[in-house]
Amino acid sequence: ERVINHAAGSHGVSGIFMKYDISSLMVKVTEQHMPLWQFLVRLCGIVGGIFSTTGDSSRIFLSSHFSVESC
Numbered sequence: 001e002r003v004i005n006h007a008a009g010s011h012g013v014s015g016i017f018m019k020y021d022i023s024s025l026m027v028k029v030t031e032q033h034m035p036l037w038q039f040l041v042r043l044c045g046i047v048g049g050i051f052s053t054t055g056d057s058s059r060i061f062l063s064s065h066f067s068v069e070s071c
Helices: 036-054 056-065
Strands: none
């Protein structure tokens, strides 16, 4: 809300005015290192997720564990 007084030289402009107060925001950046075992567990999870979503894991599993012989 803005008071307009033409006698005092205050002229209004039509529009929507927004005022932001961002002085209370602060960004804190910290760096944390991950242990090697945690990295390897996450890497195995990613590789397992890729195999399970592509559908190729069933062919790889079946071909590596079972052999079909003809009589």
